[in-house]
Amino acid sequence: MDYAAVKLVHQGAVTLSIGGFALRGAASLAGAGWVRGRLAKTLPHIVDTVLLGSALWLAWMLRLSPTATPWLMAKIIGLVVYVALGVLALRPGRPPAQRALYGLAALTVVGWIVSVALSKNAWGFLAPLVGQGG
Numbered sequence: 001m002d003y004a005a006v007k008l009v010h011q012g013a014v015t016l017s018i019g020g021f022a023l024r025g026a027a028s029l030a031g032a033g034w035v036r037g038r039l040a041k042t043l044p045h046i047v048d049t050v051l052l053g054s055a056l057w058l059a060w061m062l063r064l065s066p067t068a069t070p071w072l073m074a075k076i077i078g079l080v081v082y083v084a085l086g087v088l089a090l091r092p093g094r095p096p097a098q099r100a101l102y103g104l105a106a107l108t109v110v111g112w113i114v115s116v117a118l119s120k121n122a123w124g125f126l127a128p129l130v131g132q133g134g
């Protein structure tokens with residue numbers, strides 16, 4: 001597969017991951033039963049595996065190392081935080097207000113990762129706040 005195709009797969013997985021998470025989060029808060037179904041539980045793992053696999057493939061094709069590329073390191077850390085907040089948001093048993101807050105935090109973090117991806121700046125949309133813009 002050429003670079004453009006892998007990048008398209010990566011961007012597609014990103015879209016499915018964010019859209020799927022927002023949908024499951026909203027449905028879970030609304031008490032929908034399908035959120036606990038088999039498909040809703042396995043599909044996200046497949047999407048996230050494709051997301052990470054394509055990410056590593058792109059980085060490998062560009063010969064980029066996270067330790068030498070701050071924006072890449074920022075994305076990896078961001079992905080771990082996004083997944084952790086997502087797990088908390090979807091975990092049953094917590095008060096709905098708390099889950100909604102975790103869900104919004106997860107969406108904010110993934111929005112920040114997209115801003116890091118587009119700007120190739122490790123601070124992403126926080127850059128102007130910390131004087132790291134430009």
Ligand code: HEM
Nearest residue numbers: 007011014055056058059072075076079110113114117118
């Ligand atoms: C939720 C997590 C992630 C999101 C939302 C995300 C988002 C994106 C987006 C939107 C692009 C396209 C950028 C453009 O059009 O220039 C992109 C490209 C890329 N991403 Fe990710 N990504 C994520 C995780 C990762 C991770 C963990 C890595 C590294 C291991 C990674 C490595 C890359 C690379 C190398 C490119 C290609 C950059 C280029 O062609 O200039 N991504 N990502």
